[in-house]
Amino acid sequence: MFFPYLRNTMQGPTSARIENLTDRDDRDSLVQGVIEGIAFEFKRYVEKLHSIRSRPDTLKEIIAVGGGTRNKLLMRIKSEVMDMSIKVLEHADVAANLGAAMMSGTAAGIFQEEWDYNSMRKYLEIYHPEDRKHIRFYQGKYQEYLECFPN
Secondary structure (H helix, E strand, O other), X not given: OEEOOOOOEOXXXXXXXXXXXXXXXXXXXXXXHHHHHHHHHHHHHHHHHHHHOOOOOOOOEEEEOOHHHHOHXXXXXHHHHHOOEEEEEOOOOXXXXXXXHXXXXXXXXXXXXXXXXXXXXXXXXXXXXXXXXXXXXXXXXXXXXXXXXXX
């Protein structure tokens, strides 16, 4: 199990680590473990956000941007860990910059009309949590992941 804390966590500074590594693990299992750790931490952050919101949980899907969206295995595992669809925006690697520029231009009056952001969304790929066996497997592994944190 990989804990992806190269800088810090919600509990404070710590360091990244890999647990339960054996001589039977190969490169593929290490890559799988790192990706699962990233997906588990993503889920933990989403759950933390839900716990501090004043309205009920309404998250139904995730729209992903950034360089990590190019990793198909990461997106598939995140979808299964989260048990929800993940939509990867077209031009996901620059989507955040483009969105910030469009909103800034609108706020500064450079653009005379507000953009219809929803009509501009084009998805390159959509990952659906299709394999219930994988979803149950990741639910169990995620609980193990959570047990490694102090209360």
